Amino acid sequence: MVETLNIIKNDPWLEPYSDAIVGRHQHAIAKEQELAGKKTLSDFASGYLYFGLHKEDKGWVFREWAPNATAIYLIGDFNNWQEDPKFKMKRIRKSGNWEICLPEKAMKHGDLYKLKVYWEGGCGERIPAWATRVVQDDQTKIFSAQVWNPDKPYKFKKKVFVPNVGPLMIYECHVGMSQDAEKVGTYNEFRENVLPRVAADGYNCIQIMAIQEHPYYGSFGYHVSSFFAPSSRFGTPDELKQLIDTAHQMGIAVIMDIVHSHAVKNEVEGLGNFAGDPSQYFYPGDRREHPAWDSLCFDYGKNEVLHFLLSNCKYWLDEFHFDGFRFDGVTSMLYYSHGLGEAFCNYNDYFNGHQDDNAICYLTLANRLIHQVNPRAITIAEEVSGMPGLAAPFNDGGYGFDYRMAMNIPDYWIKIIKERKDEDWKPSSLFWEVTNRRKDEKTISYCESHDQALVGDKTIIFRLIDADMYWHFKKGDENFTVQRGIALHKMIRLLTASTINGGYLNFMGNEFGHPEWIDFPREGNGWSYKYARRQWNLVDNHELCYHYLGDFDKEMIHLLEGVKNIQKTDVVEIWHNDGDQVLAYRRKDLVFVFNFSPTRSFTDYGFLVPKGAYDVVLNTDNPAFGGFGFSDDSIRHFTCADPLYAKDKKEWLKLYIPARSAVVLKRVKA
Numbered sequence: 227m228v229e230t231l232n233i234i235k236n237d238p239w240l241e242p243y244s245d246a247i248v249g250r251h252q253h254a255i256a257k258e259q260e261l262a263g264k265k266t267l268s269d270f271a272s273g274y275l276y277f278g279l280h281k282e283d284k285g286w287v288f289r290e291w292a293p294n295a296t297a298i299y300l301i302g303d304f305n306n307w308q309e310d311p312k313f314k315m316k317r318i319r320k321s322g323n324w325e326i327c328l329p330e331k332a333m334k335h336g337d338l339y340k341l342k343v344y345w346e347g348g349c350g351e352r353i354p355a356w357a358t359r360v361v362q363d364d365q366t367k368i369f370s371a372q373v374w375n376p377d378k379p380y381k382f383k384k385k386v387f388v389p390n391v392g393p394l395m396i397y398e399c400h401v402g403m404s405q406d407a408e409k410v411g412t413y414n415e416f417r418e419n420v421l422p423r424v425a426a427d428g429y430n431c432i433q434i435m436a437i438q439e440h441p442y443y444g445s446f447g448y449h450v451s452s453f454f455a456p457s458s459r460f461g462t463p464d465e466l467k468q469l470i471d472t473a474h475q476m477g478i479a480v481i482m483d484i485v486h487s488h489a490v491k492n493e494v495e496g497l498g499n500f501a502g503d504p505s506q507y508f509y510p511g512d513r514r515e516h517p518a519w520d521s522l523c524f525d526y527g528k529n530e531v532l533h534f535l536l537s538n539c540k541y542w543l544d545e546f547h548f549d550g551f552r553f554d555g556v557t558s559m560l561y562y563s564h565g566l567g568e569a570f571c572n573y574n575d576y577f578n579g580h581q582d583d584n585a586i587c588y589l590t591l592a593n594r595l596i597h598q599v600n601p602r603a604i605t606i607a608e609e610v611s612g613m614p615g616l617a618a619p620f621n622d623g624g625y626g627f628d629y630r631m632a633m634n635i636p637d638y639w640i641k642i643i644k645e646r647k648d649e650d651w652k653p654s655s656l657f658w659e660v661t662n663r664r665k666d667e668k669t670i671s672y673c674e675s676h677d678q679a680l681v682g683d684k685t686i687i688f689r690l691i692d693a694d695m696y697w698h699f700k701k702g703d704e705n706f707t708v709q710r711g712i713a714l715h716k717m718i719r720l721l722t723a724s725t726i727n728g729g730y731l732n733f734m735g736n737e738f739g740h741p742e743w744i745d746f747p748r749e750g751n752g753w754s755y756k757y758a759r760r761q762w763n764l765v766d767n768h769e770l771c772y773h774y775l776g777d778f779d780k781e782m783i784h785l786l787e788g789v790k791n792i793q794k795t796d797v798v799e800i801w802h803n804d805g806d807q808v809l810a811y812r813r814k815d816l817v818f819v820f821n822f823s824p825t826r827s828f829t830d831y832g833f834l835v836p837k838g839a840y841d842v843v844l845n846t847d848n849p850a851f852g853g854f855g856f857s858d859d860s861i862r863h864f865t866c867a868d869p870l871y872a873k874d875k876k877e878w879l880k881l882y883i884p885a886r887s888a889v890v891l892k893r894v895k896a
Contacts, residue, residue, distance in 0.1 A: 231623030233615045236666045240614060243577040247615065251623050253583060254590040261529060267595045273537035274454060274545075277323075278356030279339075281375050286328040290315070290354055291530060293322025294345050294503035300326060301351070302339030302370075309342055322530075335377070338370040345502025353452060353495055355507075355534070358545075359463060360439045360455040360495075369441060369451070369495045372458075380464035382471045382547060388602055389479035389549050390430045393793035394629070394729030395783055396481075397429040398675055400436055401460045402443065403744065404734060406762055408755035410443070413461035417469040420734075423762070424478060427737065427776075428783035431479040431604070431729075433552050435676065437466070437542075438485060441495045444746035446676070448554065449521055450485045451496035453538050456546070463546075470547050479549040481604050482542055486535050486592075487555030488521040498522060507531055516558065518566055526559075526584035535588065536595050543599050550596065550604030553627075557610045559585040570611045586625065593626030604628055606670055617667035624667075629728045632669040635660055639673055639718055643689045648710075648824040648886075653802045653809035656822070660725045661797055668728030668793075673718050676733045679744045681757075687715055687739035687775075695741050699771045704852075710824070712771060713853070713886045715739060716778050716846040717820060720888050723782060724818050725811075726793050730786075738765040738776030774852030781851075785844050785890065789814060800833050808883065815893040816843070821883040827856070830880040837865045837877040839896035847887040856884040863891065 231247060234240045240247060262270045279288045288300060300313040313332075315324040333339070338361070341352045353360060359374035404420050405411035424432060436447025439455040447457070456466045470480045489507070493499040497507045508514050508522045516523055525531050542548045557565040562580050570576070589607075596603045607616050607627040618624025638659045642651060663669050679685050688695065690711035698705045704712075719737075723730045734740075741764070745757035765776045786792055792813055800810040800817070807822040810833045817835055821828065840863045847853035865877035883889065 232621075233618050233623035233666065236618075236622075237614065237664070239573060243573060246577040247623050250583060250586055250590075251620075254587050254594070254620070257532075257587050258591055258594065261532065261591075266598060267536070267591065268540060268598045270533065271536035271540045271595050273533050274356060274358070274541040278354060278358060278454070279371075279373065281330075284327075285330040286332060287325065288315070288328070288354075289318075289323060289325045290341065290356070291323050291534075292343060292501035292506075294506060295324065295343050295501040296346060297344040298324050298501075299342040300328075300339060301342050302333070303337040304333045304339070333373050335373055335375040337373040339373065340370055343501050348502050350499075350502075351494055352500060355452075355497055355500060356454055357452050358454045359458065360452045361458045369439075371452075371455075374463060376464065380467040380471075382467065384471055384474040387474040387479070387547070387549065389604060390477065391479075391604065391729070392791040393726055393786065394431055394479075394604070394670070395429045395787060396431045396433050396670065396729055396731040397424045397427070397734060398433045398435070398731055399424075399734040400446070400676070401434060402436060402457075403746075403758045404760055406759060408759060410459050410755070411759075413465040413469045416460075417465075417472050419762075421469070421473055421476060421478070425476045427780045428787055429732070430477060430787070431481060431549075432473060433481050433483060433606075433731070435483040437482050441490060441492055444748050445490075446680075446746065447483065448485055448519075449488075449490035451490045451492055453489075453534075454541055467546055474547070479604065480547075481550040481552055481606070482548045483554055484539070484542070484551040485554045486524065486538070486588075487553070487558045488516050488519055488523055491515075491520065491522055507534070513562070516564060518564065519558075526582065526588040532588060532591065536592060539592055539596055540599050543596065543603065549600070549602070550606070550628075552606040552608060552631075553589070553592075554608050556589065556607045556616070557613075559589065560609070560611065560613055565611050568611070573614070576611070576613050589627075590620060590625045594620060597626070606631060609633070614664065615667075617669070618664075622666070629668045629670045631731075632660075632663065632671045634662070635671055635722060636674050636678055639686060639722075640678070640689070643686065648822070649807075651807060651822045652804040653807055653820065653822060654804050656721060657725075657799060657802060657809055657811070660722055661727075663727060669726070670729045670731050671722050671726045672731035673722045674733060674736055675731060676744065679733060679736065679740075681743045681745040684743070685736055685740070686718060687711060687736075688741070688743075690714055695739075699741075701769055701771055704771060708771065709852075710886065712739075712774060713846060715775055716851060717822070717886070717888045719779065720782055720818070720844075720846065720890075721809075721820060723786060724813070724816075724890075725797050726786075727797075728793055730783075732779070735760045735762075737779035738772045740764070740772075771852055774850075778846065778851040781844055785816075789816065792816075800835060806831075817879070817891045817893070818888065819881060819883055819891070820888040821885060823885050825885055827882070827884045829882050831883050832878045832880045834868075834871055834874075834876045835865060835879045836893060837867070837875055838893045839864050840879060840891040841894050842889055843892045844890040845887070846889070847884050853887065854884065856887075857882055857889070859889075862894075862896075864896065
């Protein structure tokens, strides 16, 4: 059996752990068989079609899983929030499921409702676990489920969408903070104002955060209460569908930041103590609470929990036409320690019995299901430990993610910006860091995501420039610090984006060096929205320097997308010299040259490349991007023959490369 798993063939260092790898693989196969039987996993994961509130031909039907409950009432606007016997649910035989059937006139679109759940020794109001619409009262701040049955539900215009994944260029975004105004943005505003920017900039995918309903806005959407309800802060479910449909019509894929790694503790809004059983959805005992996130950890060993989470995956694909998911907090799921305080220095750290095989099985099944529902779906794992096989195909012995986040890269950029002088930036180390990855797993490379923009951290532009952004970011008034920051911001992005083996990610606004941090409304800042927004006016104002960075990012993305499947081409190092701080590599017909030296420019610096003519197609030093324009980019460069390398069909390409700049050249027919 070991020979059949390519993950071990591809990496002989995994051979000593073959029993564990095969065991996990067999566990997933056995669990899928147990859950689905003779049907498919997709058939099994259709709980959202059964549970929750549904309008049928004869009226309404509502079902809930609450095995510890002794009685459940449906309460709401339709019965003055009273325990009416007509709205008392019945347990379905001896199962843990409850059901009630009501006439059509019993409730209407827009009605608010909850459950009044009784259990031995207590009772409480609860929002249904499978609720697909949850709203918050503006005055009382109380959340309730809402009947959602509009007369004219949204119908998708784009029935079938095929994502462009060659390469995947992701624009990570948050609908609520996507507007200039100091308020919560809406699905409609995002569709009208931000999507056109994303399309113009060349990104072919948006990754939307904070979709699942969450009680506390400041959690950035990571403390989820209602897993099947799109956040009503931003608008209606139909408006979210229209946003996704519009993105598809623009050729933009839409993936969702899905949170299955933990859940909010709230009991009334969430699943924390749904029917008097704190462990209905979550691990019992010491494993119930996440020690760092003040949240609850799902019990992935329960079939009912697997049914809930797998159905959640299918629901968003089926009902909203999402193109896939970025799974949050995967490291936390994989290990009993949640990865806290662990160094992950060698392979034994991944196979030492400290891993949650139930969670590993769930993630594997989730990928199996998602690609069964939509073979073109995109799945990405946010995982920092480096677990082998995470983004390897299931049939090879992997867990089936399409991509994993290259979380080492932003950490590295932060480290060298903070700790090393410019003169100590070594191109060999930079190149190693952006290309160091498993050959059989695709990654999403990025310089910074939302994580680096939050209060308590700093974006790259702020690490480079800091307070001078407030005083010297007007064109003509740039000081040395600003000039350095603009130059390095472009170089860092170009090096990261041009060496991808899967895709590239940018967080909304960071492409143009959005100033300041992200700070959501909270008591400590007077519930202000000042820093929970994106100031598009800055990049639109051509009297300021922000547009330099935005324009460069746009040209960079279009250039890389213009090379068919550039992510699948070899990154061939041509040259590095740590003393000169010069790096050069090529991908197909593109040659990338970096001079990280802060003070030294070089004339006639030579590289051996395939012979031919080369045109400059992108230059960080171009005045259009805030550079000095020291090079004449209109000149076509011809290689010079060298008899020593004639048999290799290589010749010398000699360039003038100014200090702290990078240039991309394309081989052309002379």
